[in-house]
Amino acid sequence: MRADARKNYDLLIEVARDVFVEQGAEASLRDIARRAGVGMGTLYRHFPNRDSLLEALLRSRFAALTARAESLLLAADPAAALLEWLVESVAFTHQHRGIIAPLMSAIDDPESALHCACVALRAAGTSLLTRAQQAGLARPDLSGEELFDLIAALAWLREQPSHAPRAERILAVLADAILTAG
Known part of the structure; x- marks a missing residue:
């Protein structure tokens, strides 16, 4: 260039x-x-197009979140690792206001410039979830796709001015619903 x-x-x-x-x-x-x-x-x-600009802008952040999930796979406590990644993922969506709709659209659209990065990010979260499930620390009936949907729901909630003040509480309730006592 x-x-x-x-x-x-x-x-x-x-x-x-x-x-x-x-x-x-x-x-x-x-x-x-x-x-x-x-x-x-x-x-x-x-x-x-907009997707290619978003992809270039977000590529390094997606890679960082994916790498973070991979490093958390080595953590001693799978439940704490999953929770930490969940919190970081929700924080990422909060820092990039309005990004959740394009992400959720891209994950199901192989033609989207964001598709591969979204799939890799979801797979990284799924690995953390699976590890916590195998340790008996996360509900066994939750899929990686559903976890990604829950992150999207929290991101949407944080973008709504009337709901944003409750977002941290909802995140805590969600974490309690995902994680089990083991």
Whole structure:
């Protein structure tokens, strides 16, 4: 990639991160280009659609959450490891307002630029859940897909101004429902 193209790419990612935090995942691509000081053609040369921009923006965060789950597989307490990853995953969705709808859509759409990262993230969480289940520390009837759905539900709850104050309490109730006394 040419130096000027790399500069524009990096600038678009940086500006997109700020705009998505401010306005959510449905922020205007035109606004991102304007704030980056580039034309729409430049934005579309790097990112042909919103999903590809989101994927580039979130790739490192997904990889970090996936790696975190893999490292937590080595933790002595499988229940604590699952809970820690659950809390970190919910915090991630809170930091990236509006991201949950595109993520939930992408996980079922193999054509989405976000699909592979979403599937890897869900698989990482499923591994933690399975380990806790095998130790008798998590309810055996919960699937990885359902765990991912619960994270999405909590993310949605946190985005609703009238419900956000209860989000921490709901997370605690959810953790109690997932984890067993063993």
